[in-house]
Amino acid sequence: MEVDFLLIGQGLAGTALSYRMWENNLSFMVLDTPEQNNSSRIAAGLYNPVTGKKMVRTWLADQLFPEIEPFYGKLEDFLQKKFLVKKNIYRPFLSIEEQNEWMGHSGDPLLQPYFEKIYSSPLFEEVYNPFGGIMLKNSGYLDINTLLDAYSEFLLSNKSLLQEEFEEDKLEILPEGVRYKGIIAKGIIYCNGLGAKESRFFANMPFAPVKGEILDLEQDFYPEAIINRGVFRISLPNGLQRVGSTYTWHDLDEGPTERGKNELLEKLEKLIVNKKAEIQMHRSGIRPATKDRRPLLGKHPEHESVYIFNGFGAKGVSLVPYFSKMMMELLLQGKEPQKEVNIRRCN
Structure with missing residues (x-):
């Protein structure tokens, strides 16, 4: 069998990237065992534009968040399944100072796309919110298990999924690609979370589980x-x-x-x-988090046909739509990913 790409892992990263390939008429084979999806399947799937104790916009919010709902919405239409749940997020204020700070932010055009209303008094009797809180929008969660199950059914029906353990010692690097058992591909992409840490190609990547x-x-x-x-x-x-x-x-x-x-x-x-x-x-x-909390995208420095798309940590639902598009630009056009996520930063 000859394909354009062999993807290792069908968690959220492998699902999103292979779907982008399908959209671009690339052929692929996904190699996966259900245990490899543990981090994706346990995740709550929250996407949230304002995070942390200081309640700041999440990293690259203006680039990431316009991609999230359209991308998963397309996948819902494609798979005829519902797994994107759009919900506002209510964040109580912890002090009057925090309330005042956010009242001051209310006119900030950079924050307005992400909040619906600021409350100066309690919104819920059942919630500890004596100082009120902020209602965020452009937020919600992804039912990741429903997505992964529906997508694996699609892959199986398309004969594009092998449900078996990846044995890297059977992988051969060819002059213009790779061979794995009976599969010849132009490239192999490690989307298998912490499994990539065991690879001879990516053992030095700065994973911090x-x-x-x-x-x-x-x-x-x-x-x-x-x-x-x-x-x-x-x-x-x-x-x-x-x-x-x-x-x-x-x-x-x-x-x-x-x-x-x-x-x-x-x-x-x-x-x-x-x-x-x-x-x-x-x-x-x-x-599969990393030490600098940034994903790992790119081509191996010594092997032209070996790639990684990995390291999305706790914010995978938010990160994967945008960065899967960036990864496709690398695969199709040779355009290098931005510095903060490019694996060249790890050399």
């Missing part, structure tokens, strides 16, 4: 908006609430921990007032 834990629970408060301060709290269609996430660089092999569960519940208690929570599910995943 981050563990995240989330809870699905029953709690008698079902707002339309996502509540986000300290933890996020999403009302799911099944009547449960999803709460997350922890961030730890330790205990990467332990799975869900009592410490992680307690941390989430303690933060939830500070956010939601007098509402008992009954846990239904507790999961963990390891995110």
Whole structure:
């Protein structure tokens, strides 16, 4: 079999990039095992334009956010499945000073695309928000499992998915491409998260794995908006609430921990007032984050046919639509990715 590209991994990165290839009439084969998608499948899929304790616009918001909803909307139409959930995010203020600061920002044209309204008094009785809060827009979450399952069905029906473990020792570098078992391709692209860390080509990449834990629970408060301060709290269609996430660089092999569960519940208690929570599910995943919190895009410095599209960490849903387009510019036109994400920065 001859194809243009062999992609390793069908998590969010491999799904988005191979779909871009489909749009551009490139042939490809995706090699994947379900376990490789752990970080994508555990993720809550939140996309949020204002983040962090200081509530600042997320990195490259003006480039990233115009791509998010159109891209996943196209994928929904293509797969005839619904997995993009557009929801406002309510962020309570922690002090009168923060409220005043945001009142001052309200006329800033750079922030206006991302917030709907500033509240100077409590919006929800059930939320600890004595100083009010800000209602963000251009936000929501992606049902990643539904997307990945629907897309793998498409790939299987198109004979473009091999569900087997990748054995790199069987990969041969040819003068004008690669050969893997019976597949000859012009290039191979590592989209397999932390699996790339085990590769002989990308073992030196600055991965900094981050563990995240989330809870699905029953709690008698079902707002339309996502509540986000300290933890996020999403009302799911099944009547449960999803709460997350922890961030730890330790205990990467332990799975869900009592410490992680307690941390989430303690933060939830500070956010939601007098509402008992009954846990239904507790999961963990390891995110393929990097030391500088920037993705890894580019061509291997010594092997023309070896590429990486990886390292999206906790913000993959926001980052992947924009950077998959940038990656296609590299593959089709030879245009190098911007410096902050180009793997040349790691040399």
